[in-house]
Amino acid sequence: MPTNEMTGGEALARMLQAFEGGPMFGMGGFQLLPFYDAARRMGLKHYLINDERCGAFAADAYAKVTGRVGLCDATLGPGATNLVTALVESLNAGVPVVAIVGDTHRLHSWKNMTQESRQLDILRPAVKEVIRVEYIERIPELVRRAFAVATSGRPGPVVLDVPEDVCHATYPFDEEEFVVDPIHRAAPSLRVRPDATALDTAVDMLKAAERPLMLCGGGIHISRAAEAVTAFAEATNIPVAHTMSGKGAVACTSPLSAGLFGRYDRIANKLIEESDLLFVVGCKLGEIATKRYTVPPKGKTVIHLDIVAEEMGRTLTPALSLWGDARATLDEMRAALAGSGMKEKLAGWAGDVPKRMAAWRQDVDARLxxxxxxxxxxxxxxxxxxxxxxxxxxxxxxxxxxxxxxxxxxxxxxxxxxxxxxxxxxxxxxxxxxxxxxxxxxxxxxxxxxxxxxxxxxxxxxxxxxxxxxxxxxxxxxxxxxxxxxxxxxxxxxxxxxxxxxxxxxxxxxxxxxxxxxxxxxxxxxxxxxxxxxxxxxxxxxxxxxxxxxxxxxxxxxxxxxxxxxxxxxxxxxxxx
Missing domain, CATH: 3.40.50.970 (Thiamin diphosphate (ThDP)-binding fold, Pyr/PP domains)
Incomplete structure (x- = not known):
């Protein structure tokens, strides 16, 4: 097996190259200089940013648009702590980001090193996982781990903490160590479906409903499920309302779109009141979406589909919880509902939505x-x-x-x-x-x-x-x-x-x-x-x-x-x- 002596920084760059990563946003410091040098030589798309928080914001937006892993880096101390606000955005929004953070030379730690802080203690609650690289030879393994964690389950940010001496050290890596699983280049890397019995129950509940309504959150886009939502809604005639993050679950111009619900709405809150079954998909039902926990009103029957089991039951108690990926689950449910006659049965309910939306537009036209x-x-x-x-x-x-x-x-x-x-x-x-x-x-x-x-x-x-x-x-x-x-x-x-x-x-x-x-x-x-x-x-x-x-x-x-x-x-x- 051929070997190649390289710095830890170059091994990091090689792994990002294997994941086809980039663009990357950061502001360098001495700890990560070997990584920067390798990025230059290898032609990685790395861009100097003027503030580390903005670098992580840019990585977040890139990941939101593409589904690919957003990348950023920061140096020791203030560089690392400047990431916190943006990393919490990615954590709460379920966005795959890998942040490489420089840290002190391990032989000099806790000897009043310049810019030293308890940065891992500060960063840990802001991310899905903190991974500390203690040995240069483990860099390929731990970068793979960072991308796997960032893209699986509910995606999120991961910090890869690299001490100065690990980044500057050299090691004879085997070429085969830089092989990666391509499924972790984008999120979601793995998809799961709910229990079959629970899915059957959900299908039966939807068939029985007279006025069902879908409430879609940002999880739709994390799952890349907008096409699946649209196909499901059109096949069943179930109208769709959305949160701010869920906008685009169906086109806002679709006749099945009920618009924003919650603190601000067009027609959706009234439809929620009138609905006899709410199908919540990829939505945390937080403060804004629930109008300070008053929407939906008490007593509503709710099916809640989410990739994070802990979100179900947090703000209301659903009649049925479905733990799974939005796109995979909706596709399966649409197939199960084929031939059920729902589209014909709900034609009147669905047909009322564009009429209400047209009335709303006419009412607010003077402001528009x-x-x-x-x-x-x-x-x-x-x-x-x-x-x-x-x-x-x-x-x-x-x-x-x-x-x-x-x-x-x-x-x-x-x-x-x-x-x-x-x-x-x-x-x-x-x-x-x-x-x-x-x-x-x-x-x-x-x-x-x-x-x-x-x-x-x-x-x-x-x-x-x-x-x-x-x-x-x-x-x-x-x-x-x-x-x-x-x-x-x-x-x-x-x-x-x-x-x-x-x-x-x-x-x-x-x-x-x-x-x-x-x-x-x-x-x-x-x-x-x-x-x-x-x-x-x-x-x-x-x-x-x-x-x-x-x-x-x-x-x-x-x-x-x-x-x-x-x-x-x-x-x-x-x-x-």
């Missing part, structure tokens, strides 16, 4: 087409619907942007055309998420990428436009410019009244001018009629990002994510749903 200045958020979302092609990807920053996008953006085909950071819902995801999504869209030959962020979120990460410009990425960043921490200011207005604002205002800034200094194209949009042309110009730009600085309402009574903006003041201490 509003001519008011500053620009109404509903008009911005409406213009995105009019101008983005079916294969576009809309990345939505946490909070304000994700809620408006979740409610009003319409995907035109099944799939993950809407990428919000709802695992942790931190702000600052928009630009790095756009970087990862743009690279992912290029890999999968998808259409344009648009990243929607607030001015507060953009202020956090605007330096990553230098990264995007350096990489020659042509995607669009929309800054929702309301000169405020909009969500907080709106809630302060709601709870305490006009003028009762504390630490929620930002300086008026022309971000279109700011980004010109980065070499990006900037367009200031102040009139609603300018939105469509600005979007078209941005999507036509080649080789660099374009930022649309969209001046939206400064009225906190109109900032909350709904077309029927909540303007009623509530008393202090009242619960806000």
């Amino acid at each position: 087409t509003s001519e008011e200045r500053p620009i109404n958020m509903a008009r911005l979302m409406h213009e995105l619907n009019l101008n983005l092609p079916a294969d576009a990807t809309l990345v939505a920053d946490g909070g304000f942007a994700a809620h408006w996008g979740g409610l009003l953006y319409d995907t035109k085909q099944p799939g993950r055309g809407f990428v919000p950071d709802r695992g942790f819902a931190s702000i600052g995801y928009g630009v790095p998420g756009g970087i990862g999504a743009a690279l992912g869209a290029a890999h999968d030959k998808l259409g344009p990428v648009v990243a929607l962020t607030g001015d507060g979120g953009f202020n956090m990460v605007m330096g990553e436009l230098e990264t995007a410009r350096r990489l020659g990425l042509a995607f669009t960043v929309i800054v929702v410019n309301n000169a405020a921490s909009g969500y907080v200011k709106a809630l302060q207005h709601l709870m305490y009244g006009e003028g009762a604002y504390q630490s929620s205002d930002l300086a008026e800034t022309n971000y279109a001018t700011v980004v010109e200094a980065f070499g990006c194209k900037g367009i200031r949009v102040e009139r609603p009629e300018e939105l469509g042309p600005a979007l078209q110009a941005a999507m036509a730009e080649k080789g660099r990002p374009t930022l649309l600085d969209v001046v939206v309402t400064r009225d906190p009574a109109k900032m909350l994510p709904a077309v029927d903006n909540r303007t009623v003041q509530v008393k202090k201490g009242d619960r806000v749903a």
Whole structure:
């Protein structure tokens, strides 16, 4: 067996190459220099990022778009701890990420090494598993383990901790040690189905239902199951509602789409009330999706299908729990329901959905087409619907942007055309998420990428436009410019009244001018009629990002994510749903 003497860093690079990994985002330090040198020599797609958190966000978005493992790295200490927020996003959202983290030389540990910290103790609760490499010869084995853990079950992030001396040491590896199982290059790497008896019961319950409704969460996209959901819904005439992360389970333009449910909805919450059977698929039923645990109302019959058994029964008690992969299970159930007559039986129930949706659209049309200045958020979302092609990807920053996008953006085909950071819902995801999504869209030959962020979120990460410009990425960043921490200011207005604002205002800034200094194209949009042309110009730009600085309402009574903006003041201490 031929051997090849190499550093631990090169062995890491060889393993990533075997997994066809990349792009990778990171900021180097001495501990991982042999890895960087090998990446250079081997031509691995590794990109310098300006902040490690943003690198992990970019890896997360790339993985969400492609299903492939997102990759990032960080050096000892502050580099490692900067990853925490983004890794929790991936953990909570079920996104496969492998983060390689440098650590101290083992002979020097706990002797006040520069930047040393209890980084593994800090990182451990933020990831699915922490893997410490104690021996150079185990690098191939442990990298395989990292990819297997990241892509199996409910996918998630894994930290591979590499001490300095292990990365710089050399070892004569056999070539056969760098062979990998290709199933772990993407998630889900393994699929399982529920117990056969439980599946039979679920089929019988669906057959007996008069008004069944599917509630789909982000697990649909983790499973790459949107086509399966669409086929199941069309074969049975069961309408589909979704969470923010589940948008695209069926196309929002489908007559079977009931839209967003939970804290904000179009028609879905009313359908949930009227339904006699709820089929929950790949959904954790968390606070936002359940409108602070009030949706569905008590007494509803629920079938809950999820890949994580611990999620079933966490917020409500289902009548039946199905532990399995969404796509594999739905395909099997669709086959079992063939010839059942459900499609004909539910024609009336399903046929009512597009009528209700049309009535909703007519009711809110004045806001969707509003001519008011500053620009109404509903008009911005409406213009995105009019101008983005079916294969576009809309990345939505946490909070304000994700809620408006979740409610009003319409995907035109099944799939993950809407990428919000709802695992942790931190702000600052928009630009790095756009970087990862743009690279992912290029890999999968998808259409344009648009990243929607607030001015507060953009202020956090605007330096990553230098990264995007350096990489020659042509995607669009929309800054929702309301000169405020909009969500907080709106809630302060709601709870305490006009003028009762504390630490929620930002300086008026022309971000279109700011980004010109980065070499990006900037367009200031102040009139609603300018939105469509600005979007078209941005999507036509080649080789660099374009930022649309969209001046939206400064009225906190109109900032909350709904077309029927909540303007009623509530008393202090009242619960806000």
